[in-house]
Amino acid sequence: MVVRPYNDELKYLEKVSDHCWRIKKGFQPNMNVEGCFYVNSRLERLMLEELKNSCRPGAVGGFLPGVKQIANVAALPGIVGRSIGLPDIHSGYGFAIGNMAAFDMNDPLSVVSPGGVGFDINCGVRLLRTNLYEKDVQPVKEQLAQSLFDHIPVGVGSKGIIPMNARDLEEALEMGMDWSLREGYVWAEDKEHCEEYGRMLNADPAKVSMRAKKRGLPQLGTLGAGNHYAEIQVVDEIYDKWSASKMGIEEKGQVVVMIHSGSRGFGHQVATDALVQMEKAMKRDKIETNDRQLACARINSVEGQDYLKAMAAAANFAWVNRSSMTFLTRQAFAKMFNTTPDDLDMHVIYDVSHNIAKVENHMVDGKERKLLVHRKGSTRAFPPHHPLIPVDYQLTGQPVLVGGTMGTCSYVLTGTEQGMQETFGSTCHGAGRALSRAKSRRNLDYKDVLDKLDQLGIAIRVASPKLVMEEAPESYKDVTDVVDTCHAAGISKKCIKMRPIAVIKG
Amino acid sequence: MEVEFSRENFLLPEMKYEYLDHTADVQIHGWGSSLKEAFEQCGVAMFGYMTELDYVSVEQCFEIDAHGDDLESLLFHFLDELLFLFSAEPYLVCKKLEITKFDVENFEICCRCYGEPFELGKHPQGTEVKAITYSAMQIVQDAEASNYEVFVIIDI
Numbered sequence: 001m002v003v004r005p006y007n008d009e010l011k012y013l014e015k016v017s018d019h020c021w022r023i024k025k026g027f028q029p030n031m032n033v034e035g036c037f038y039v040n041s042r043l044e045r046l047m048l049e050e051l052k053n054s055c056r057p058g059a060v061g062g063f064l065p066g067v068k069q070i071a072n073v074a075a076l077p078g079i080v081g082r083s084i085g086l087p088d089i090h091s092g093y094g095f096a097i098g099n100m101a102a103f104d105m106n107d108p109l110s111v112v113s114p115g116g117v118g119f120d121i122n123c124g125v126r127l128l129r130t131n132l133y134e135k136d137v138q139p140v141k142e143q144l145a146q147s148l149f150d151h152i153p154v155g156v157g158s159k160g161i162i163p164m165n166a167r168d169l170e171e172a173l174e175m176g177m178d179w180s181l182r183e184g185y186v187w188a189e190d191k192e193h194c195e196e197y198g199r200m201l202n203a204d205p206a207k208v209s210m211r212a213k214k215r216g217l218p219q220l221g222t223l224g225a226g227n228h229y230a231e232i233q234v235v236d237e238i239y240d241k242w243s244a245s246k247m248g249i250e251e252k253g254q255v256v257v258m259i260h261s262g263s264r265g266f267g268h269q270v271a272t273d274a275l276v277q278m279e280k281a282m283k284r285d286k287i288e289t290n291d292r293q294l295a296c297a298r299i300n301s302v303e304g305q306d307y308l309k310a311m312a313a314a315a316n317f318a319w320v321n322r323s324s325m326t327f328l329t330r331q332a333f334a335k336m337f338n339t340t341p342d343d344l345d346m347h348v349i350y351d352v353s354h355n356i357a358k359v360e361n362h363m364v365d366g367k368e369r370k371l372l373v374h375r376k377g378s379t380r381a382f383p384p385h386h387p388l389i390p391v392d393y394q395l396t397g398q399p400v401l402v403g404g405t406m407g408t409c410s411y412v413l414t415g416t417e418q419g420m421q422e423t424f425g426s427t428c429h430g431a432g433r434a435l436s437r438a439k440s441r442r443n444l445d446y447k448d449v450l451d452k453l454d455q456l457g458i459a460i461r462v463a464s465p466k467l468v469m470e471e472a473p474e475s476y477k478d479v480t481d482v483v484d485t486c487h488a489a490g491i492s493k494k495c496i497k498m499r500p501i502a503v504i505k506g
Numbered sequence: 507m508e509v510e511f512s513r514e515n516f517l518l519p520e521m522k523y524e525y526l527d528h529t530a531d532v533q534i535h536g537w538g539s540s541l542k543e544a545f546e547q548c549g550v551a552m553f554g555y556m557t558e559l560d561y562v563s564v565e566q567c568f569e570i571d572a573h574g575d576d577l578e579s580l581l582f583h584f585l586d587e588l589l590f591l592f593s594a595e596p597y598l599v600c601k602k603l604e605i606t607k608f609d610v611e612n613f614e615i616c617c618r619c620y621g622e623p624f625e626l627g628k629h630p631q632g633t634e635v636k637a638i639t640y641s642a643m644q645i646v647q648d649a650e651a652s653n654y655e656v657f658v659i660i661d662i
Contacts, residue, residue: 063528063642093531093639093661119636119661155631156556157597157624214594225634226662265593268636268661272586293641436527437633437662463631470633506634 006055013067019489023083028071028290035070037085040485043477046434050091064291066096072290078103078110078299080364080371084423086378087485088432088477093119094293097377100426105299105359105370111287112304113296114274114311116374118355121270121311122318123228123262124195125352125401125429127412128326129248130333131345132255134234137501144232144336145459145502151328152230153222155463155506160221162324169217173205176316180323187347190323192390194351195380196358198319200312207309208266209273216266216317221324223261225464225506227430227471229403230329231258233410233498240495243396243414247349249496256498257333257346258410259325260403262355263318270314274307299372308357315356322351349412350399354379354429360388362424373424381415381427381492389415400492404479405431406460406471406503407453411483412496419491427492428483431476440475441466459502467505508596511567511620518602519543523551531662532633533642537655541610541647544654545581546603546617549588552660553600553621556592557629562601565622574613578643581656584615585638597623637661 012027016036021044023035039047050065064072066089073095074083080102089098094115103110137144153160162185164172172179177198180186191197205213223230235254238244249256263270278295281287281303287296297303326348330341337344357374364371382389382398389398397414404410408431419425435443446465449472453460462468469475487494522543526533532555536548553559570587574580591598600621607616639659646655 093641156634157592157626157629157631211590211594215590218594218597225631226636265636269590269593272637293639437532438525438527464633465630467633506631 004055006052009051009055019485023067023071028068028075030075030290031071033074033079033082035074035083035085037067037070037089038087038485038489038491040087040481040488042481043087043485046477047089063091066091066098069096070099072294073099073101073116075290076101076111076113076294076296077287078107080104080369081424084426086426086428087482088377088428088430090432092376094291094295095374095376098428098432100373100375100378100424102362102371102373102424103299105372108298108300110299110372111296112299112307112357112372113294113374114271114278114307115294116376117271117311117357118376119268119271120262120355121267121314122353123355124318124322125354125403126259126322126326127349127401128257128329128346129349130255130257134253134255134501137232137255140336141459141502144332145461145504147332147336148230148329149461149504151332152325152504154504155225158222159218160324162221164217164220166213166217169213169220170205172220172320173208173313173316174203175199176203176319177323180320185327186323190326190348193348193392194319195353198323198351200315202309203312203316204309205313207306208270208313212266212269212273215269216264219264219266220317220321222264223325223504223506224264225467227405228261228506229406230325230504231500232502233258233500235496236409236499237497240414240493243495246392246396247399247412248345248347256349257329258401258403259322259329261322261325263314264321266317267314270310274310277303277306311357315353319351350401352379352401371424375426377429378426379429380425381413381419382425383415383417383420397493399495400427402428402479402483403430405473405476406505407456407458407500408473408479410498411479411494413483413486413492414495416490416493423491427486431479431482433475434477435475437470440472441469444469444472444474458500462505464506471505507569509567509569509618511618516564519546522547525551525555528659531659533657533659535655535657537653539652539654541654542605542608544656545584546605548581548656548658549585549603550600552585552588552635553592555660556632556635557599557624558632559601561629562599562621564601564620566596566598568596568598568619570617570619572615576613577610577645578640580613580615581643581645581658582638582640584617585658588619589635589638591619592624599624599629633662635660635662
């Protein structure tokens with residue numbers, strides 16, 4: 001890493017508009033393209049502070065600031081356009097979380113990097129609507145939260161309750177949501193409102209290690225821990241009435257359910273296995289990167305292809321996982337209100353993936369090119385009329401689901417043409433951490449956090465008490481700042497705001 | 507693989523680890539008077555993050571092997587094996603680790619892992635460990651002061 005005094009570092013950064021900064025070549029060695037990041041004034045301060053802290057002379061240990069990580073990604077072979085940081089960016093493994101980068105599929109030197117996808121492959125958000133209103137749910141809020149908590153296995157060491165054997169798993173890995181549909185866990189319409197229709201076709205379970213399968217099998221249909229959650233939310237504001245109505249959201253007070261989860265231990269192991277393989281491939285192919293954590297392999301190499309096939313299987317696992325929890329959520333609601341999920345109109349509004357790599361066509365310098373787009377902590381946000389979004393959203397643009405943190409708002413945005421041009425159709429994914437977990441535990445008190453949630457009228461069920469502090473809103477950047485920045489920069493458009501009334505967490 | 511163990515003279519090691527700050531993840535710092543001990547401590551620390559070890563009793567013993575190409579990858583694979591022991595059959599939470607073979611020339615470890623299967627209701631749920639990382643991994647060896655330390659960031 002290049003170490004310069006903070007003021008010299010700043011010479012490589014240029015504010016090009018109220019919401020966008022440019023990272024010039026030379027900020028880190030061998031940058032093939034420039035970098036950029038989107039922030040408003042408050043997030044800008046956080047971003048630059050992180051950089052400043054890393055410039056302290058004589059500092060040991062520590063970690064690379066997000067802005068340096070964006071620049072290191074810009075130095076990877078085959079990258080096109082820019083390495084882009086979204087407003088919720090924070091330091092991560094290799095790639096920052098909230099970083100997207102696209103690589104030219106026709107350049108034989110182009111790479112795929114598991115660090116650009118993340119350990120939790122196809123971590124994502126699903127939103128279910130209901131025809132209930134806040135007044136229907138408030139009287140039974142606590143019971144409903146408890147019922148969801150009883151239905152959905154959460155937290156460390158919990159096991160799935162969807163019956164599953166090794167052969168079922170193989171099929172699920174290959175078929176994704178088609179498996180869930182065949183087994184009767186989801187509705188046919190659910191698939192339509194899901195990226196890739198809930199199934200990546202290039203998935204190959206044979207490219208997945210036994211170890212990953214063994215870790216995955218008991219965890220299918222579990223929520224997980226950390227920042228994953230299921231939330232009952234109420235529509236708090238509608239910014240775009242017409243688009244909202246296309247999603248079945250008619251007015252304020254309507255109740256929706258948000259599920260945030262990923263591919264569990266299965267995906268984590270696929271990523272770990274690939275990183276080990278790629279370290280070897282990098283030595284063989286003499287691929288040099290600025291950071292050992294940016295392990296990668298040429299897209300066309302055996303390791304690159306194997307990773308993409310295993311990643312696709314993990315993506316399918318994640319969709320089956322979210323689908324299983326959709327099933328359990330529908331059951332919990334139906335029991336509580338003594339009716340059927342159908343009569344509650346519990347349709348999937350949309351399901352997004354915010355840790356994934358996909359082959360997409362984009363315009364680069366006026367020409368259409370086939371790219372491998374890495375989105376890590378970044379959500380696809382395709383504009384109206386894009387062929388890959390479902391017919392229901394052809395005129396609105398793709399719904400983008402942005403989850404807040406425990407006790408804060410969440411948002412639905414829609415994709416824009418400007419986002420397609422500036423960020424390869426990508427936007428933010430959530431709030432993004434601001435405080436470390438250990439600091440949160442030291443500075444925040446368990447009881448204070450719970451009291452505050454109680455005052456806000458939010459029911460909470462959480463498996464691990466220490467998670468309450470770690471995941472408190474104070475530990476995160478303000479999701480409203482993040483979303484407002486994306487809206488103001490034009491890379492996506494605000495549509496609906498929701499506030500939570502019940503949270504279920506690991 | 508499950509192995510027999512004797513409860514006679516069974517002692518629990520003292521705690522020589524701590525958890526350090528990292529924005530999204532957690533850094534484990536383990537130490538000891540030998541590198542072997544620092545590795546053992548680091549492994550126990552990982553289990554201590556998943557649950558509270560005070561609630562864990564030693565009922566079973568499993569043996570694992572780990573291999574690497576250098577010291578860092580040996581530590582990585584050692585922890586990855588332990589994580590796997592917890593994540594699939596036998597779902598073991600370990601309270602004590604005893605490295606019986608510590609070969610730093612061929613980078614091989616054999617380790618006896620003492621604990622019991624994780625059980626909801628009995629063991630409090632801590633934080634889930636997704637993966638081991640090489641991020642800012644440090645292995646400090648000071649033979650003169652017989653001070654050995656390891657630093658590992660685990661992804662959570």
